Amino acid sequence: MATDRLDLRDLPPSQRHETIHAAFDDLDAGEELTIVNDHDPQPLFYEFRAERDAFDAEGYVVEQRGPEEFVATLPKK
Template identity: 65%
Template sequence: MTQLDVRDVRPMNRHPTIHDGFDDLEPGETLTIVTDHEPKPLFYEFQAEVERFDADGYEVEQRAPNEFVARFPKRDV
């Protein structure tokens, strides 16, 4: 499992950083991100643009008011 904590990444760099992390995964692996807000827009972006994103396996958990943990699994195509 690869984990990225993007809370300290500038907002304009967050999505590119997450996409790069996802691209580095092997099929069947999961990218776990920690962010300070609900990552639903990122989910929709991945669903629309990333062929290997397994939307059915996506999970998100709010651990604190400003801490969300989301799992973005990569599938075989």
């Protein structure tokens, strides 16, 4: 399974969701996007679950690795 990775911590917040959506759209079915963020991306999970039919919500994983390091995996069906 191929994985793309984005570290969003240096990207302005106003550009993050647009960047994530574009990267997710570029994935093929069965691939996943891993993002590194400075806060819990739970709102992004709900956004993807509501708006992206190709998002595999059951396979979503998020791990807090530090006070400002959250790593989330967004799989594509």
